[in-house]
Amino acid sequence: MQSRRFLKLAAVLGLALGVAASHPSIAQTVGDAPVRGGILNVNIPTEPVGLNSGINTTMFIGEVASKIQEGLIAFDADLQPVPSLATQWEVSPDGLTVSFDLRKGVKWHDGKDFTAADVAYTLKEVWQKLHPFGRSAFGNVTKVETPNSHRIILTLSAPAPYLLNYINAYGAPVLPRHLYEGTDVVNNPYNQKPVGTGPFVFKEWVKGSHIRLERNPDYWKAGQPFLDGIIVKFIPDVSARVVALQSGEVDVVVGNALPVTSLRQFEDKSRYTINLIDGNYLATIAFAQFNVRSAPLNDKRVRQAFAHAVDRNALLKVVYLGYGKIATGPVPSSVTKYYTPDTRQYAFDPKRAAQLLDEAGYKAGANGKRFRLRLIHDGAAGSPLSTRTAEFIKQALAKVGVDVELQAPDFATMLRHVFTDQDYDILVSSMHRLPDPTLGVQRIFWTQNIRKGVPWTNGSGYSNPHLDAIMEQAAKEPDEQRRKAQIREWQQIVQEDVPLLELVEPVWITVSSARFKKLALQADGLFSSYADAWLEPRK
Amino acid sequence: MTRNRIPAVARFLRRRIWQVVPVVFGIALLNFLILQLAPGDVVDVLAGEAGAATPEYMAQLRASFGLDRPLPVQLAYYLKNTAMLDLGFSFRQNMPVLQLILERLPATLLLMIAAMGCAVVSGVVLGVISARFVHRAADRAVSVFVLVTYALPTFWLGLMAIVLFSARLGWLPSSGMTDIGADLGGFEYLWDVARHTVLPALSLATFYLAVYTKLVRTAMLEYFGADFIRTARAKGATETRITLFHALRNALLPLMTMLGLQLGSILSGAVLVESVFSWPGLGRLAFESILARDFNLLLGILLFSSVMVTILNIFVDVVYAVLDPRIEL
Numbered sequence: 001m002q003s004r005r006f007l008k009l010a011a012v013l014g015l016a017l018g019v020a021a022s023h024p025s026i027a028q029t030v031g032d033a034p035v036r037g038g039i040l041n042v043n044i045p046t047e048p049v050g051l052n053s054g055i056n057t058t059m060f061i062g063e064v065a066s067k068i069q070e071g072l073i074a075f076d077a078d079l080q081p082v083p084s085l086a087t088q089w090e091v092s093p094d095g096l097t098v099s100f101d102l103r104k105g106v107k108w109h110d111g112k113d114f115t116a117a118d119v120a121y122t123l124k125e126v127w128q129k130l131h132p133f134g135r136s137a138f139g140n141v142t143k144v145e146t147p148n149s150h151r152i153i154l155t156l157s158a159p160a161p162y163l164l165n166y167i168n169a170y171g172a173p174v175l176p177r178h179l180y181e182g183t184d185v186v187n188n189p190y191n192q193k194p195v196g197t198g199p200f201v202f203k204e205w206v207k208g209s210h211i212r213l214e215r216n217p218d219y220w221k222a223g224q225p226f227l228d229g230i231i232v233k234f235i236p237d238v239s240a241r242v243v244a245l246q247s248g249e250v251d252v253v254v255g256n257a258l259p260v261t262s263l264r265q266f267e268d269k270s271r272y273t274i275n276l277i278d279g280n281y282l283a284t285i286a287f288a289q290f291n292v293r294s295a296p297l298n299d300k301r302v303r304q305a306f307a308h309a310v311d312r313n314a315l316l317k318v319v320y321l322g323y324g325k326i327a328t329g330p331v332p333s334s335v336t337k338y339y340t341p342d343t344r345q346y347a348f349d350p351k352r353a354a355q356l357l358d359e360a361g362y363k364a365g366a367n368g369k370r371f372r373l374r375l376i377h378d379g380a381a382g383s384p385l386s387t388r389t390a391e392f393i394k395q396a397l398a399k400v401g402v403d404v405e406l407q408a409p410d411f412a413t414m415l416r417h418v419f420t421d422q423d424y425d426i427l428v429s430s431m432h433r434l435p436d437p438t439l440g441v442q443r444i445f446w447t448q449n450i451r452k453g454v455p456w457t458n459g460s461g462y463s464n465p466h467l468d469a470i471m472e473q474a475a476k477e478p479d480e481q482r483r484k485a486q487i488r489e490w491q492q493i494v495q496e497d498v499p500l501l502e503l504v505e506p507v508w509i510t511v512s513s514a515r516f517k518k519l520a521l522q523a524d525g526l527f528s529s530y531a532d533a534w535l536e537p538r539k
Numbered sequence: 540m541t542r543n544r545i546p547a548v549a550r551f552l553r554r555r556i557w558q559v560v561p562v563v564f565g566i567a568l569l570n571f572l573i574l575q576l577a578p579g580d581v582v583d584v585l586a587g588e589a590g591a592a593t594p595e596y597m598a599q600l601r602a603s604f605g606l607d608r609p610l611p612v613q614l615a616y617y618l619k620n621t622a623m624l625d626l627g628f629s630f631r632q633n634m635p636v637l638q639l640i641l642e643r644l645p646a647t648l649l650l651m652i653a654a655m656g657c658a659v660v661s662g663v664v665l666g667v668i669s670a671r672f673v674h675r676a677a678d679r680a681v682s683v684f685v686l687v688t689y690a691l692p693t694f695w696l697g698l699m700a701i702v703l704f705s706a707r708l709g710w711l712p713s714s715g716m717t718d719i720g721a722d723l724g725g726f727e728y729l730w731d732v733a734r735h736t737v738l739p740a741l742s743l744a745t746f747y748l749a750v751y752t753k754l755v756r757t758a759m760l761e762y763f764g765a766d767f768i769r770t771a772r773a774k775g776a777t778e779t780r781i782t783l784f785h786a787l788r789n790a791l792l793p794l795m796t797m798l799g800l801q802l803g804s805i806l807s808g809a810v811l812v813e814s815v816f817s818w819p820g821l822g823r824l825a826f827e828s829i830l831a832r833d834f835n836l837l838l839g840i841l842l843f844s845s846v847m848v849t850i851l852n853i854f855v856d857v858v859y860a861v862l863d864p865r866i867e868l
Contacts, residue, residue: 047827049585049631058588132591186603192633207632207642208819210719231719236814236823239698243706243713381830412579412832415587432590443591454594455587 031517069196095159095478162436199531278525279508305356307346327502343495381411462499636839653740666755689749714817758790799855803848
């Protein structure tokens with residue numbers, strides 16, 4: 001018993017040391033002997049509001065819609081683009097023209113042919129106008145040409161090197177033009193009963209209960225999908241999800257729907273698989289964001305002191321139970337092309353923290369206290385780890401004489417406090433950095449993105465014209481080497497100024513029955529089409 | 540006597556239904572005003588969940604949802620629509636509010652009736668046993684049992700029931716209202732729904748059970764000492780007859796009062812049980828619409844349930860009169 005506990009502890013520590021990405025159970029999901037038939041029961045944490053990722057990038061929509069709708073490309077396990085609706089693509093040397101050859105013989109679920117006109121329509125009317133990230137991703141596209149029914153050529157005003165890093169079924173799903181053209185896209189009824197080209201056809205949606213998808217018999221990939229259908233079940237209660245997986249009522253639980261504290265119950269590899277790479281595409285980092293508009297957080301030394309005061313190794317071990325990695329900067333390590341650890345790092349050092357606070361003029365008073373701050377977090381808004389992270393930070397800062405008052409309002413109230421009223425000191429939350437820093441990271445630090453009333457913009461109020469220039473240059477730099485150098489400098493500046501204290505790169509955890517198999521893993525596995533998924537027969 | 544009671548009931552209903560109109564209208568007005576106090580709106584939440592937005596897009600959404608109009612104008616529109624029985628449109632769910640409510644209503648009613656029925660029947664039985672064997676072992680056992688069930692939080696009890704009956708024993712399903720993949724018809728479908736209803740209904744019933752048991756017990760004990768019971772004993776009625784026909788019938792009146800009050804709260808009280816058992820009911824819909832600031836939907840649910848509660852209360856008043864002929868309508 002004792003030795004077993006020790007082994008478990010060792011396993012957790014092993015994860016903490018950064019071997020999470022190569023966890024052995026990943027290999028378990030991949031199989032090579034597909035079995036046809038069967039219904040897969042999938043659990044996602046929250047019922048989506050619609051099924052069109054083209055107008056709303058909420059993850060829960062993408063987790064379902066990606067089975068029905070497809071993008072031009074998908075991503076493999078290393079975030080490299082692989083063909084989907086586009087069979088090949090080409091970027092001109094000056095970066096100003098991008099062309100795609102589209103797959104032939106693809107049919108929409110209602111029997112109509114899929115053509116370049118669908119892509120052109122979706123790009124111009126949906127991705128560019130309505131998609132939350134598409135407006136920046138496709139912002140440079142000035143002309144869309146379709147020389148024939150299966151080729152599309154984009155002309156750009158400036159290079160958009162990030163384009164191919166984003167446009168999968170979640171980032172840019174292609175919609176059927178014949179059902180959307182001339183309608184109010186946001187209120188189109190097909191957002192609720194989508195028609196796509198994907199391996200599964202939408203069948204029914206019983207609100208509050210489930211969504212049912214059926215095999216697409218005419219799917220373009222011969223022999224796929226293997227499954228007869230998918231039932232997506234919404235189980236709002238965390239503990240009920242644990243039981244549902246244990247009792248076999250669901251086969252797969254995606255998107256961190258199970259708390260890390262429950263994962264011990266799914267360690268038995270003969271029965272369950274824990275997959276840790278499905279969300280690498282999102283490149284999420286949990287952070288503590290400082291409102292730099294007013295004292296004392298307008299002083300860089302105070303923010304640096306806080307970075308020294310928080311022991312992120314302990315945070316990863318105690319709160320995340322090792323499921324993640326220490327974040328070293330604004331670009332997560334999974335974005336291998338642009339990530340650099342060569343930035344200013346803040347080792348856990350309370351003495352140095354106290355010294356920096358003294359230097360900034362915030363000496364401890366007679367009672368040992370320096371000042372008091374409010375910390376708002378999204379723990380009550382569906383991120384239980386934020387609650388514990390906030391508590392951890394409160395304790396850490398108390399040790400250097402800073403009093404922290406915790407606030408945990410609901411989601412809408414939190415957004416108002418932080419982004420509209422700007423009435424907060426520290427925000428603990430997490431944000432997707434996406435596979436390209438221009439799309440996912442620039443928005444956090446860019447002066448032009450300080451936008452009152454708009455969620456997930458530059459909420460810290462941080463403004464650095466020198467950094468702005470670098471980020472704007474990197475956004476249109478066609479030369480890959482120069483772009484890498486620009487993004488490296490960007491990371492160094494941010495780590496020096498710490499408008500955000502980057503805490504942990506959490507992993508997105510998919511827990512499934514060991515019977516659930518796929519031909520290949522994907523870094524955007526949360527938004528996998530499941531065309532290549534199957535259920536092994538019960539033993 | 541029975542013959543001339545019917546017009547009395549009709550007269551009563553006519554009078555009360557006219558009273559419902561201003562009450563419901565007042566509720567609608569209050570609901571609207573109170574909800575304005577919550578920070579943030581549905582567009583904040585939509586943009587927040589999407590992970591990114593622009594001010595132009597948010598303004599465009601607010602304009603298309605009518606949220607850019609001044610508050611008095613919004614209120615006027617809302618009251619006008621309410622008067623025309625139009626519950627409006629949920630922009631978040633992209634569906635008419637009435638359709639959303641009606642889709643969820645059967646599940647809520649099933650859970651509510653099953654739980655209430657179970658609580659009332661077992662409450663009466665346990666109450667009668669307690670009163671009949673007052674201060675003896677049976678009374679004490681009942682007392683301990685109902686207090687324990689009352690004290691346990693329903694969601695915890697529900698979870699433990701899931702762990703025991705679904706995960707360990709595998710007897711009953713843990714979530715949902717039907718076995719979704721199964722495509723059952725006729726009797727098998729009803730049996731499937733019944734199996735799914737057992738755990739949530741019993742969990743929800745425990746909360747109400749204690750109150751009903753105690754009410755019946757107290758009322759019965761009071762009547763056991765009353766003159767008309769002594770008279771019944773004197774004329775030689777058996778103890779069983781006295782308990783069931785003389786004391787219990789009277790003891791049902793306070794029970795009806797409590798039931799009438801709680802029928803309203805059971806809509807909101809079911810949120811936790813619905814969440815634990817993934818039950819597709821109205822409570823969860825209401826809860827989610829609060830978090831999403833989907834106020835069209837929330838106002839619709841509130842209005843709908845206030846109408847239901849008012850009507851149920853009228854019904855309870857009629858039942859009073861049936862149970863106790865002394866009560867004039």
